[in-house]
Amino acid sequence: MDAWLIVLLIVIVVAILAAVVVVTNRRRKRGRLLIAKRPASGGRT
Amino acid sequence: MTRLTQLLGQPIISLSDAERTGRVKGVVLAGDRVVGVHDGNGIIPSRAIRSFEGDTVTYDGGDVERSGDADSPLGRRVLDDDGDELGRLADLELDAAGQVVTVLLDDGRAVAGQALRAVGSYAVIVHAMPDTTLA
């Protein structure tokens, strides 16, 4: 019985850590400042 | 004149059979007019409603379009069409025909009903006014 409890706790902790990692990465992904490719009609600088 | 806060919760009675069909749960607006009222089962179009100024909503029964959903926009954010937030919706002042006369914000400010553009599930939209400067 005790072993099951420990395994369960570990699984929960790992799941929480994974969720934190995913959320942090997702938040960093948005709000980038991107340079567009040169429009076809534009010339070189 | 009546207010949305007074209209919500009023009993709705069909004149064709004197039956109460529900209470006002929400309103549908097109631009600055109320075009329908939700009674818990469906929407009753304003053209069937005798007047908005009583303490009961009476409507001509018979063939009325009953589909659709509508809620109350009270408390919803009010944005101008330039994307700046003016506050939250405190109330709407309506005339007997369901035309919005005044939009009342939670900080006490009033916006002319003609400035009202749309009421959506995310925001109430009003025309941006030139003298409103927001830092």
Next chain:
Amino acid sequence: MTALLRGRDVAGLPVVDVSTGEDVAEIRDIIFDPGGGVVGGFTLAKRGFFGRRMRVVLPVAAIRSVGTHAVTIDSADVITDPDVAAPEQAVAGDADITSDDVITESGRTLGQVRDVIISGGRHPRVVGFEIGGGPAGDGFIPIDTSRGLSRSTLIIPDSFENRIRTDLVGLAGDIKDLEAGA
């Protein structure tokens, strides 16, 4: 005066259709024209915490206004209309200018790009950058559209080294001076 907004504040703003009052998308990334640093448009994501990227670029011409609480459009059609919203191939891979080196024309490194500063309203444009991590410390500088901006580097005039301001009010003052020809 129209509001000065940080790029990180514009990202995540809802895109609101002013004819219906619905939030049809949200702003994801900001896209610049490399020549002058002008805002070219935005990429979008669906609303909500798990909102996925949308495969369109919303050009700035299709937007009504960039406000402090929402970016407004006149109709949700601008997002689905193929003539208006170009596919995401408009942006090169690895095109993020955050962390670009900021270098004066004489070759002095002043730090890195942290964010872009946009003047909002009906005609949104880039008016400056937030820089940091260099000898001049963290601060805001105005944009100079005649100098270069690439995927790795932002070039600024030598005189801008004296125009690093600690807040947006200071930046606004600098922008006014430059427009007046000071």
